[in-house]
Amino acid sequence: xxxxxxxxxxxxxxxSAAPLTFCGVAAAMFxxxxxxxxxxxxxxxxxxKASNETLRERLHLKAExxxxxxxxxxxxxxxxHAIVDSTSSALSTKAIDFVANIREFIRRQQAIDNSIHxxxxxxxxxxxxxxxxKRLWDRFTAATMRAAYERNAEWDRRFKVDALMIRDELRxxxxxxxxxxxxERSYEHPTNYFGFTAVADDLEKMAKSLRLGDA
Numbered sequence: 001x002x003x004x005x006x007x008x009x010x011x012x013x014x015x016s017a018a019p020l021t022f023c024g025v026a027a028a029m030f031x032x033x034x035x036x037x038x039x040x041x042x043x044x045x046x047x048x049k050a051s052n053e054t055l056r057e058r059l060h061l062k063a064e065x066x067x068x069x070x071x072x073x074x075x076x077x078x079x080x081h082a083i084v085d086s087t088s089s090a091l092s093t094k095a096i097d098f099v100a101n102i103r104e105f106i107r108r109q110q111a112i113d114n115s116i117h118x119x120x121x122x123x124x125x126x127x128x129x130x131x132x133x134k135r136l137w138d139r140f141t142a143a144t145m146r147a148a149y150e151r152n153a154e155w156d157r158r159f160k161v162d163a164l165m166i167r168d169e170l171r172x173x174x175x176x177x178x179x180x181x182x183x184e185r186s187y188e189h190p191t192n193y194f195g196f197t198a199v200a201d202d203l204e205k206m207a208k209s210l211r212l213g214d215a
Contacts (some may be wrong), residue, residue, distance in 0.1 A: 095207035
């Protein structure tokens with residue numbers, strides 16, 4: 001503002017010669033400055049509102065995640081207590097039922113693999129043209145990899161944690177029990193049907209041993 005008045009004093013002769021023009025130009029400049037300042041202020045306010053809204057959404061999502069984690073933890077604790085507090089007979093029955101679900105899972109996944117082999121592999125094998133053979137081979141490998149990914153994801157989601165909990169509780173009640181090396185490695189990362197079957201066989205063996213010992 002001081003600089004404006006200093007400039008006005010220096011140019012007073014010119015200003016006094018055309019006061020109306022000066023006033024008009026000054027008013028236009030002040031008006032433009034006001035519009036720019038108002039636009040900038042409005043933009044800053046809107047930006048702050050958007051930031052606050054984003055922050056509120058993130059806090060809301062965090063709160064929902066915390067509640068979900070609490071719910072999962074409670075369910076996990078309930079599941080652990082149900083296994084630990086069960087009688088030997090109940091634990092054995094639970095393990096046998098769990099093994100039956102694993103074996104059903106294995107049969108279903110093997111049926112999916114057989115279907116892929118019968119369709120995708122046979123089409124590729126019968127193709128005479130090399131370009132067709134390569135295209136069908138790529139389709140076969142993609143289908144095989146997708147099935148393997150879905151199979152392992154289902155294992156992790158449905159069986160892995162329960163298998164580890166039941167295994168640990170069974171072993172705590174079977175003194176001197178020694179699993180074979182295949183079963184020992186397969187609980188964490190079974191990866192294939194040999195691993196799935198090894199877990200099922202090991203759990204079934206322990207469940208039946210516990211039932212016999214309880215009898």
